Amino acid sequence: MIILHEHRGQPDGMIISHLPVGPTVYLGLQNVVLRHDVDEKLPNMPEIYPHLIFNNFTTQLGERVVNILKLLFPVPKVESKRIMTFSNTDDLISFRHHTFEKDTHKTVQLNELGPRFEMKLYQISLGLINQP
Numbered sequence: 001m002i003i004l005h006e007h008r009g010q011p012d013g014m015i016i017s018h019l020p021v022g023p024t025v026y027l028g029l030q031n032v033v034l035r036h037d038v039d040e041k042l043p044n045m046p047e048i049y050p051h052l053i054f055n056n057f058t059t060q061l062g063e064r065v066v067n068i069l070k071l072l073f074p075v076p077k078v079e080s081k082r083i084m085t086f087s088n089t090d091d092l093i094s095f096r097h098h099t100f101e102k103d104t105h106k107t108v109q110l111n112e113l114g115p116r117f118e119m120k121l122y123q124i125s126l127g128l129i130n131q132p
Contacts, residue, residue, distance in 0.1 A: 002072075003129070014119065017129050018071065025068050026123040030092075035114035042113060046099060049076040055087040062088060065121060082113075093119040 005013035011032050017024040035042065052073060057066045069086060076082070085096045097113045125131075 001129075011117070015129060016068065016072065018068070019128070022125065022127045022131075023068060024125045024127065024129055025065070025121065026125075027093075028120040028122060030118045030120065032117040033115060038112065038114045040112075043099075043111070045113065046082050048080045048082055049074045050082040050084045050097075051076050051080055053083060053085040053087075055085065057086075057088050064124070065093070068124075083110075091120065093121065095119060 001017045001019060003015040003017075004011050005015075011029050011034075014027045014029055015024065016027070035045075050073060052070055054066045054070070057063060066086075073084070081099050081101065083098045083100060085094075085098070087094045087096075094116075095118070096116050098110045099113060101109045101111070103109055
């Protein structure tokens with residue numbers, strides 16, 4: 001279950017709780033650019049399952065966060081050209097959503113789908129949201 005908090009229409013917090021027993025992760029959101037706020041005309045959202053890229057999650061806590069985030073998405077098919085990137089820099093997790101097209105065997109073109117934002121982890125608890 002994912003719960004988004006907002007203030008005056010701008011998302012500023014997210015809670016991810018894995019059912020039926022947890023864990024629950026509390027995240028603050030910063031620099032949120034929603035899909036409809038991206039300047040360029042975006043294509044329709046593909047429904048194929050995305051490949052996930054996790055960058056710089058090397059500590060035990062980082063590996064735990066990776067496990068929590070990757071369980072939100074089903075396993076992609078090999079031919080999927082949809083990518084979701086989670087990159088950790090100074091305890092700020094940047095999220096980006098792209099599709100790619102391979103031009104030649106050496107070049108790849110990325111197309112941003114949106115949204116994009118940074119997440120700041122501030123709590124992981126073992127139970128569900130309603131458990132103290």
